[in-house]
Amino acid sequence: MNASPRAHDKDTLDQQTLNRAYARWAPIYDVVFGAVFDSGRKASIESAEQVGGRILDVGIGTGISLMDFSRGNRIVGVDISEPMLRRARRRVIEADLDNVECLAVMDAERLGFPDNFFDVVVAQYVITAVPNPEGTLDEFARVLRPGGEIVLVNHIGAENGPRRLFEQCFAPLARRLGWRPEFPYRRLTDWAARNGSVRVIERRPMPPLGHFALIRFARV
Secondary structure, eight states, X not given: OOOOGGGGOTTOOOXXXXXXXXXXXXXXXXXXXXXXXXXHHHHHHHHHHHHOSEEEEETOTTSGGGGGSOTTSEEEEEESOHHHHHHHHHHHHHHTOTXXXXXXXXXXXXXXXXXXXXXXXXXESOGGGSSOXXXXXXXXXXHEEEEEEEEEEEEOOOSSHHHHHXXXXXXXXXXXXXXOTTOOTHHHHHHHHHHOSEEEEEEEEESSTTOEXXXXXXXX
């Protein structure tokens, strides 16, 4: 029997490390990452709204993306970090975002929603920052209706060259900060092939300098 991907995942992140990292980032996240992630965030929302309907935003964080969703869509946001979600809830109240159905503390690998519940699942800068990426993606596929889409925006590791060497050297520190810089694209395509219910329909480079990518999966 083949071992699970997680069994060979030498770069596994543990949840306690992630929780500490998120609590540290919460007060300054928008200032530090808001501009850097702006292009990818808006591109993922634009892709999600081409499908529309009920949209699950996994890793909603401080809720910075909530301001960009159309009021015509119903948004559910989840995050593992309560300090992050407190800021998101304040944002919903202050901006009177009546299209936000729910914000909840939730583990992305154990979503508390029924099968086929969402039209779109969006995860911005999440997949390289969860302990079990493949298990998390399985959950995304489970709660997605047939014909729906999973929209990811994430850093994708370089396959060769100086950037790959840098990512490998930087990896130990990055994991302490809460993410994997060397995450290869083939983990996503291998997962899709194993899962069998989704297929990749787009991979698009994102700023800055193509270090990030937007990846869309369709539920078949």
